[in-house]
Amino acid sequence: MKKDNIVTPWEVKGEVDYDKLIKEFGVEKISDEILKRLKKHTKELHFMLRRKVFFAGRDLKFILDEYEKGNKFFIYTGRAPSGSVHLGHLMPWIFTKWLQDKFNAELWFQFPDEEKFLFSKKMTFKDTEKYLNENMLDIIALGFDPKKTHFIIDTKHADLMYKPACEVAKKITFSMVKSSFGLNEQSNIGSIFYTSMQAVPAFLPSIIKKKNIPCIIPHAIDQDPHFRISRDILPKLGYYKPASIQCIFLPPLTGTKGKMSSSEGYSILTTDNKKTVKDKINKYAFSGGQPTLEEHKKKGGNPDIDVSFQYLRMLLEEDDKKLEQIYNDYKSGKLTTGELKKYTIDKINTFLKKHQKEREKAKNMIDKFIYK
Ligand code: TRP
Numbered sequence: 001m002k003k004d005n006i007v008t009p010w011e012v013k014g015e016v017d018y019d020k021l022i023k024e025f026g027v028e029k030i031s032d033e034i035l036k037r038l039k040k041h042t043k044e045l046h047f048m049l050r051r052k053v054f055f056a057g058r059d060l061k062f063i064l065d066e067y068e069k070g071n072k073f074f075i076y077t078g079r080a081p082s083g084s085v086h087l088g089h090l091m092p093w094i095f096t097k098w099l100q101d102k103f104n105a106e107l108w109f110q111f112p113d114e115e116k117f118l119f120s121k122k123m124t125f126k127d128t129e130k131y132l133n134e135n136m137l138d139i140i141a142l143g144f145d146p147k148k149t150h151f152i153i154d155t156k157h158a159d160l161m162y163k164p165a166c167e168v169a170k171k172i173t174f175s176m177v178k179s180s181f182g183l184n185e186q187s188n189i190g191s192i193f194y195t196s197m198q199a200v201p202a203f204l205p206s207i208i209k210k211k212n213i214p215c216i217i218p219h220a221i222d223q224d225p226h227f228r229i230s231r232d233i234l235p236k237l238g239y240y241k242p243a244s245i246q247c248i249f250l251p252p253l254t255g256t257k258g259k260m261s262s263s264e265g266y267s268i269l270t271t272d273n274k275k276t277v278k279d280k281i282n283k284y285a286f287s288g289g290q291p292t293l294e295e296h297k298k299k300g301g302n303p304d305i306d307v308s309f310q311y312l313r314m315l316l317e318e319d320d321k322k323l324e325q326i327y328n329d330y331k332s333g334k335l336t337t338g339e340l341k342k343y344t345i346d347k348i349n350t351f352l353k354k355h356q357k358e359r360e361k362a363k364n365m366i367d368k369f370i371y372k
Contacts, residue, residue, distance in 0.1 A: 088260030
C-alpha cells in the first residue's frame with residue numbers, strides 16, 4: 001500500500017486497496033466453498049455475503065466444522081463509544097444480527113468506553129459516557145434478541161475483565177504492539193495496554209461457562225490487527241483462536257474509496273431527519289453521472305464509482321434484481337443521477353424512520369442488555 005494510504009484501527013487514510021490489505025494482514029478471501037457451506041445452514045445468503053461486502057475472514061472453516069459437530073459458536077463484536085452512529089457503523093451490525101438469527105447464537109457486544117478516551121486527545125470520560133448511551137440505543141434498535149445478547153462495558157465490567165486482560169497483556173510485548181498498531185515511544189501507556197481489553201470478549205464466555213466455546217468476530221477489516229494478536233495469544237492461555245468475518249468500509253459521501261467517518265460533517269447519522277438526509281445526498285454524494293443530462297442520456301453513467309449506487313449495493317437494496325436493473329439503467333443513461341439520488345434518499349429515509357422509532361423504544365431496554 002502507498003505510504004499515504006493507511007489502515008489501522010484508529011486511522012483510515014487515502015484509497016483502500018482491499019486486495020493488498022488481504023495480503024498485508026494475511027486474511028483469507030471468503031471462498032465459494034465456504035459460502036456454499038454457510039448457505040446449507042442459513043438457506044439464503046445475506047446480500048452482504050452475496051455481494052462480497054463481507055469478503056474476508058479467518059478460520060471460517062474451523063467455525064463451520066465445529067458447528068457441524070454440534071459445537072456451537074458465540075458471536076463477538078463491539079463499538080467504542082466516541083460519537084454519533086452513522087450508516088457505515090450499521091453495516092457490520094446488521095450482518096451480525098442476521099448471523100445471530102440464523103445460527104441462534106449468543107452475541108457478546110463490547111463497548112470499550114476507555115478506547116477513544118485513551119486514543120483521542122480531546123475525549124473525556126464524560127463524553128464517552130454520553131455516547132455510550134446513545135450508541136447502545138442504535139444497536140438495540142437493530143433488533144438483537146435481549147435473551148441472547150450481552151453488552152459488556154469495559155469500565156463497568158472491569159471486575160470481570162481486568163484479570164483476563166492481564167493474562168493477555170503478559171504475553172504481549174511493546175514491540176509487538178508498536179509494529180501492529182503504529183504506536184511509538186511517545187504513545188501513552190493506556191493505549192499500549194488497550195488491545196488486551198479488546199481480546200477479552202473473545203474468551204470471556206468460555207471463562208464464564210467454564211468450557212471452551214468457539215468465537216466468531218464480525219468486523220470491518222481495520223480491526224484485524226487486534227485479533228491477529230488475540231489469535232496469537234489465546235491458544236497460549238488454553239482457548240480457541242477467535243475466527244473472524246470481515247467487511248469493507250461503507251465509503252464516505254465524497255467518493256467510493258475511503259471510509260465513512262463521523263469527523264466529516266456530512267456523514268449520514270442515524271438521528272438525521274428527512275431533510276438533512278436529502279440535503280446531504282444531493283449536495284455531497286459523489287456521482288458517476290455525466291456533467292450534463294444530454295451527455296448522460298447519450299453516454300450513460302458509471303455505477304461503480306457512484307456513491308449512491310454503492311450505498312444501495314452495500315446496505316440499502318436487498319433485492320438483487322432491482323439492484324441489477326438500477327445498475328443497467330444507470331449505465332445505459334436511462335436513469336439519471338437525480339433519479340438515482342432520489343431513490344437512495346427515499347431508501348435511507350424509509351430505513352431511518354423505522355430505526356428512529358425502534359431507537360425510541362430502546363430507551364427502556366438498555367438494562368435488559370447489560371450483562372449481569
Ligand atoms: N475498536 C472498535 C471501535 O473502534 C470497538 C470494538 C471492540 C470492536 N471490540 C470489537 C469492533 C470487536 C469489532 C469487533 O469501534
